[in-house]
Amino acid sequence: MALTTLALDGDDTLWHSETHFAVTTERVLDLVRPWVDGDAATAHLLEVERKNLAVFGYGVKAFILSVIETVIEVSDGEVPAGRIHEVVGWAKELLDHPVELMDGVAETLDQLAGSYRLLLITKGDLLHQESKVARSGLADQFDAVEIVADKDTATYRRILDRHGIDPAEFVMAGNSVRSDVAPVVELGGWGVHVPFHLTWALEAHDGAGLADRVAVADGFAGLPAALDLLAARAAT
Numbered sequence: 066m067a068l069t070t071l072a073l074d075g076d077d078t079l080w081h082s083e084t085h086f087a088v089t090t091e092r093v094l095d096l097v098r099p100w101v102d103g104d105a106a107t108a109h110l111l112e113v114e115r116k117n118l119a120v121f122g123y124g125v126k127a128f129i130l131s132v133i134e135t136v137i138e139v140s141d142g143e144v145p146a147g148r149i150h151e152v153v154g155w156a157k158e159l160l161d162h163p164v165e166l167m168d169g170v171a172e173t174l175d176q177l178a179g180s181y182r183l184l185l186i187t188k189g190d191l192l193h194q195e196s197k198v199a200r201s202g203l204a205d206q207f208d209a210v211e212i213v214a215d216k217d218t219a220t221y222r223r224i225l226d227r228h229g230i231d232p233a234e235f236v237m238a239g240n241s242v243r244s245d246v247a248p249v250v251e252l253g254g255w256g257v258h259v260p261f262h263l264t265w266a267l268e269a270h271d272g273a274g275l276a277d278r279v280a281v282a283d284g285f286a287g288l289p290a291a292l293d294l295l296a297a298r299a300a301t
Contacts (some may be wrong), residue, residue, distance in 0.1 A: 073240025075187030124190030169286030
């Protein structure tokens with residue numbers, strides 16, 4: 066069966082995201098240094114984020130709320146109100162940060178448009194993701210844009226059903242094996258992992274059981290070659 070539809074992730078696949086969160090996390094570690102060391106603070110923040118996912122979801126606002134909770138907890142409430150106000154300012158910086166495309170994105174999308182129906186599937190805060198899509202200059206490249214609260218099998222199933230797409234003809238490409246690849250493979254689709262040098266710990270996945278239906282791209286410009294490999298497998 067031919068592969069007809071390609072969906073792409075946004076954050077850390079089309080444009081930079083985690084690098085900005087990493088800078089802000091370093092600021093957080095500096096802020097709490099009077100009360101706790103960096104490793105303990107990092108572990109505490111990660112656990113707070115994990116706990117809050119079901120409440121706040123993904124994105125800058127969820128991250129900053131978890132940061133504020135962490136800072137208050139590790140300081141036993143001693144952190145000055147002015148420093149909390151500073152954290153809110155960091156959130157505004159993250160939300161207003163220019164959209165920086167990954168190398169080769171524009172040229173590669175032009176190349177892929179002639180061979181695939183293109184979708185953009187990105188998760189996180191609706192307002193922020195809509196803003197990033199608009200500011201990226203890429204919106205017109207896609208037949209549809211889907212902004213979702215999470216990426217799991219149920220979410221992908223709803224998207225495929227809405228657009229009349231057979232999972233066997235569908236490829237999802239992104240930097241997160243956990244969110245962009247594994248759920249699609251579980252549905253009978255295909256995945257391309259486009260690795261990024263930073264990965265949020267809560268997106269970790271060992272890739273077990275996915276190999277035959279997944280290819281790894283050498284950067285975004287390597288996506289066509291990875292897709293060719295999957296197309297050959299799908300045809301056998």
